[in-house]
Amino acid sequence: MSATPASGAPSAPEVPRAPLVVEFPFTRSLGPVQSAFLTGLRERTVLGVRTAGGRVLVPPVEYDPETSEEIGDLVQVGTAGTVTTWAWNPDPRRGQPLRTPFAWVLVRLDGADTGLLHALDAPGPDAVRTGMRVRVRWAQDRGGAITDIACFEPYENGDEGGGESGGGNREGGGGNRHTAGHAAGHAAGHAAGHGKAGGPANGEGRRVDPAAPGAGRRAAAGPRPHSGAFDDPVTGVVAPARLDYTYTPGRAQSRFINALAERRITGERCPSCRKVYVPPRGACPTCGVATSEQVGVGPRGTVTTFCIVNIKAKNLDIEVPYVYAHIALDGADLPLHARIAGIPYDRVRMGLRVEPVWTQGGRHPDHYRPTGEPDADYDTYRELL
Amino acid sequence: MPAKEPVAVVGVGQTKHVAARRDVSIAGLVREAARRALDDAALDWADIDAVVIGKAPDFFEGVMMPELYLADALGAVGKPLLRVHTAGSVGGSTALVAAGLVAARVHRTVLTLAFEKQSESNAMWGLSLPVPFQQPLLAGAGGFFAPHVRAYIRRSGAPGTVGSLVAYKDRRNALRNPYAHLHEHGITLEKVQSSPMLWDPIRYSETCPSSDGACAMVLADRAGASRAPYPPAWVHGGAMRSEPTLFAGKDFVSPQAGKDCAADVYRQAGITDPRREIDAVEMYVPFSWYEPMWLENLGFAAEGEGWKLTESGVTELGGDLPVNPSGGVLSTNPIGASGMIRFAEAVLQVRDRAGAHQVAGARKALGHAYGGGSQFFSMWLVGAGPPET
Numbered sequence: 095m096s097a098t099p100a101s102g103a104p105s106a107p108e109v110p111r112a113p114l115v116v117e118f119p120f121t122r123s124l125g126p127v128q129s130a131f132l133t134g135l136r137e138r139t140v141l142g143v144r145t146a147g148g149r150v151l152v153p154p155v156e157y158d159p160e161t162s163e164e165i166g167d168l169v170q171v172g173t174a175g176t177v178t179t180w181a182w183n184p185d186p187r188r189g190q191p192l193r194t195p196f197a198w199v200l201v202r203l204d205g206a207d208t209g210l211l212h213a214l215d216a217p218g219p220d221a222v223r224t225g226m227r228v229r230v231r232w233a234q235d236r237g238g239a240i241t242d243i244a245c246f247e248p249y250e251n252g253d254e255g256g257g258e259s260g261g262g263n264r265e266g267g268g269g270n271r272h273t274a275g276h277a278a279g280h281a282a283g284h285a286a287g288h289g290k291a292g293g294p295a296n297g298e299g300r301r302v303d304p305a306a307p308g309a310g311r312r313a314a315a316g317p318r319p320h321s322g323a324f325d326d327p328v329t330g331v332v333a334p335a336r337l338d339y340t341y342t343p344g345r346a347q348s349r350f351i352n353a354l355a356e357r358r359i360t361g362e363r364c365p366s367c368r369k370v371y372v373p374p375r376g377a378c379p380t381c382g383v384a385t386s387e388q389v390g391v392g393p394r395g396t397v398t399t400f401c402i403v404n405i406k407a408k409n410l411d412i413e414v415p416y417v418y419a420h421i422a423l424d425g426a427d428l429p430l431h432a433r434i435a436g437i438p439y440d441r442v443r444m445g446l447r448v449e450p451v452w453t454q455g456g457r458h459p460d461h462y463r464p465t466g467e468p469d470a471d472y473d474t475y476r477e478l479l
Numbered sequence: 480m481p482a483k484e485p486v487a488v489v490g491v492g493q494t495k496h497v498a499a500r501r502d503v504s505i506a507g508l509v510r511e512a513a514r515r516a517l518d519d520a521a522l523d524w525a526d527i528d529a530v531v532i533g534k535a536p537d538f539f540e541g542v543m544m545p546e547l548y549l550a551d552a553l554g555a556v557g558k559p560l561l562r563v564h565t566a567g568s569v570g571g572s573t574a575l576v577a578a579g580l581v582a583a584r585v586h587r588t589v590l591t592l593a594f595e596k597q598s599e600s601n602a603m604w605g606l607s608l609p610v611p612f613q614q615p616l617l618a619g620a621g622g623f624f625a626p627h628v629r630a631y632i633r634r635s636g637a638p639g640t641v642g643s644l645v646a647y648k649d650r651r652n653a654l655r656n657p658y659a660h661l662h663e664h665g666i667t668l669e670k671v672q673s674s675p676m677l678w679d680p681i682r683y684s685e686t687c688p689s690s691d692g693a694c695a696m697v698l699a700d701r702a703g704a705s706r707a708p709y710p711p712a713w714v715h716g717g718a719m720r721s722e723p724t725l726f727a728g729k730d731f732v733s734p735q736a737g738k739d740c741a742a743d744v745y746r747q748a749g750i751t752d753p754r755r756e757i758d759a760v761e762m763y764v765p766f767s768w769y770e771p772m773w774l775e776n777l778g779f780a781a782e783g784e785g786w787k788l789t790e791s792g793v794t795e796l797g798g799d800l801p802v803n804p805s806g807g808v809l810s811t812n813p814i815g816a817s818g819m820i821r822f823a824e825a826v827l828q829v830r831d832r833a834g835a836h837q838v839a840g841a842r843k844a845l846g847h848a849y850g851g852g853s854q855f856f857s858m859w860l861v862g863a864g865p866p867e868t
Binding site for chain 2: 110112113114116118120121122123124125126127128155156157158159160161162163164329330333335341343347351364367369370371378379380398399400401402403404405407410411412415418419420427428431432433444457458472476477479
């Protein structure tokens with residue numbers, strides 16, 4: 095279908111581009127379970143929940159995915175675990191856990207039945223494999239956030255349990271580490287009386303009763319009940335979000351913007367209903383057909399309605415009060431929106447005749463000001479509010 | 480067997496709406512409303528066949544596609560979970576999508592829910608994102624709608640005080656609704672009229688608050704209705720319409736899509752004289768002047784006459800056509816949930832379960848929502864008795 099402009103526009107109009115950044119520090123109210131989880135991280139304690147079916151979910155959820163019931167049964171799991179799958183990230187971006195290339199990993203912490211997503215600090219992809227043992231590297235400064243875990247680090251000689259201080263509890267050769275890690279999780283499940291079928295029995299010898307005196311560091315591997323209570327719990331977090339776009343306004347808007355650079359205001363006429371759209375969108379929203387015929391409008395126009403803004407918006411650098419007006423430019427069939435100045439705000443009225451005021455280098459009229467003409471009659475603009 | 484299954488609302492649940500529910504996560508918030516709706520219907524999670532959820536733009540909490548993570552909280556595992564989005568009208572359109580699933584006999588019992596946790600973000604920011612090459616001008620929803628209010632005042636010749644009458648009425652109604660966000664015990668007309676002008680002609684007290692809240696309903700077929708412990712409300716008609724935000728000839732004061740939507744609902748429900756046949760209205764009034772504007776758009780008054788119903792007290796709780804007996808959006812505005820609260824409050828009226836804000840003897844009630852730049856409309860009409868088939 096032909097979209098050749100009837101007049102005015104060059105065959106390959108310059109399409110402007112500009113960065114568009116959308117960012118906001120969203121706040122999160124955590125609720126009891128996430129509060130316990132994040133406060134626990136601050137205290138170098140990893141908590142999960144035990145479902146009615148006996149599975150231990152880390153990170154914890156508030157509601158049982160199988161029964162839909164509320165879960166309040168918190169348990170503490172180990173700080174070492176086993177990588178269940180991974181992907182190498184060769185080019186870390188802003189805000190990611192590490193600045194150097196790292197592996198995204200799912201880690202099943204000892205005592206847990208699910209994987210926790212985090213970063214693994216490893217020299218390269220050859221150093222990462224499914225089944226490898228890893229442990230938490232805690233952040234120096236912890237405030238109750240997932241970033242309290244700085245990342246995971248390889249812990250190939252680390253048995254189930256321990257983890258954070260490492261080294262002191264190694265036993266046996268490297269060959270059975272994988273099996274041991276799996277077995278620990280299943281054994282823990284059995285110990286709690288909720289075991290799933292199919293767990294290898296050869297981990298039996300490693301099972302440790304966490305309640306037994308002198309059970310030692312490995313006791314941490316078993317999912318022990320935990321009250322979730324901490325002093326000064328974290329109840330909310332700030333979750334900054336940022337989206338980086340490259341914005342291009344499209345052909346119709348680009349023609350409009352390029353004309354504005356020459357201080358001309360142009361609309362486009364619908365070939366079907368003959369209405370003139372300003373600013374143009376390249377199509378008529380009522381008829382659903384492309385528009386291409388360029389029509390010069392204004393520069394004068396009529397204020398059809400307005401409001402006086404007395405409240406300062408967070409992201410607008412405009413002093414209040416100011417007048418936000420709908421202006422029907424002469425020759426346009428719907429109003430555009432602009433600021434009125436050059437007249438006390440409380441003297442702006444419907445029907446006021448205005449014209450654009452351009453500033454050096456501005457991409458659009460800075461504002462509109464009264465022309466001094468008599469006010470337009472209501473009947474001339476009543477359909478253009 | 481009728482072509483469509485009659486749809487009954489057998490359960491309604493809301494949270495106590497407040498400025499910030501810092502004690503619960505989003506999951507905890509929706510859970511609370513859903514649980515109350517199930518309790519009202521004497522049902523449990525396993526009784527629900529499908530879940531239909533709605534909320535306003537994701538920017539309002541910064542959680543993209545929150546429905547994904549809310550499946551557990553809503554008992555949706557192993558069931559269809561749909562999300563609806565039509566900006567501020569979403570609570571209404573969400574309920575209508577759910578009703579359609581029952582009417583079409585796709586599902587027998589559907590949980591529908593809408594929420595917003597506005598405290599996690601800033602809606603004014605979310606609605607005023609700057610766009611490159613465009614002049615940043617717009618100051619939130621109030622700045623967008625205030626010029627249309629001025630246009631209505633000019634067109635109708637309404638006295639400047641009508642907006643304050645609406646706000647005064649709705650805030651007093653809210654005092655009778657334990658779930659309403661704003662409970663302004665010392666409210667007076669003078670206080671409304673002397674509150675600061677924000678977006679002239681809209682005053683502070685004529686605007687809606689920013690709320691955290693959720694609303695849920697359980698919809699069922701005839702068999703489900705017969706098992707319900709309390710009287711159900713029956714859906715007699717429901718419709719949605721949309722139109723572009725801006726187009727040549729758009730009437731922002733009384734959008735065509737709103738008129739068409741209401742006409743469709745009345746046709747389905749056999750309503751020929753809405754002013755006489757409808758006993759209570761819950762309409763989406765985020766800025767007080769929208770009451771007289773919608774009274775005209777919805778056919779309760781002739782063009783230019785809506786403000787006379789407000790001024791003469793017809794829309795008061797004790798009036799002939801009570802509008803927003805719950806206190807309305809002016810008293811409670813978890814944006815995504817606000818439309819569903821209108822629908823649910825209409826339900827409570829015909830079930831005779833609205834408590835202290837009950838309209839005596841209400842048999843037919845209209846729930847109404849709109850959203851975007853007056854571009855999405857959703858409405859339903861519910862009755863105390865089943866629809867004639």
